[in-house]
């Protein structure tokens with residue numbers, strides 16, 4: 001399959017996303033969500049590409065870290081903190097609302113993904 005457009009090679013109207021897809025990136029809920037947006041945009045006629053992005057939480061009792069990578073960058077260094085645990089709690093509490101009201105939440109999500117891009121965090125990490 002095309003790892004950017006997510007279509008089955010040779011077919012422009014058949015796509016695979018989520019754990020079902022054979023992509024060179026981690027299988028994750030975040031990945032499935034971002035891939036769904038790419039396929040939806042492509043079906044609407046926009047030029048959208050999946051960049052292999054991950055943003056997966058690693059939670060301990062009161063702190064959290066995230067595995068952040070994309071096709072072009074291995075996981076960046078992300079330190080555990082209580083603040084990141086709070087971010088994860090907000091994400092868990094708000095997720096269904098994010099899905100239900102995409103016009104309201106998508107700009108916030110896009111800002112968060114933009115601010116935590118591996119190329120932005122670089123070697124300093126987060």
Ligand SMILES: Cc1cc2nc3c(=O)[nH]c(=O)nc-3n(C[C@H](O)[C@H](O)[C@H](O)COP(=O)(O)OP(=O)(O)OC[C@H]3O[C@@H](n4cnc5c(N)ncnc54)[C@H](O)[C@@H]3O)c2cc1C
Pocket residue numbers: 017018019020027028029030031032055056057
């Ligand atoms: C314990 C655990 C913790 C995880 N934690 C995280 C996390 O913190 N963050 C993160 O980003 N990802 C996490 N993941 C990964 C994430 O859950 C998956 O990557 C994501 O759910 C994949 O979504 P999907 O829609 O592709 O597949 P699924 O969520 O597996 O959905 C597939 C659906 O298809 C249904 N189905 C299967 N066969 C058929 C059939 N023949 N007919 C009809 N329906 C069928 C299934 O019942 C299921 O509802 C975790 C996974 C596990 C197991």
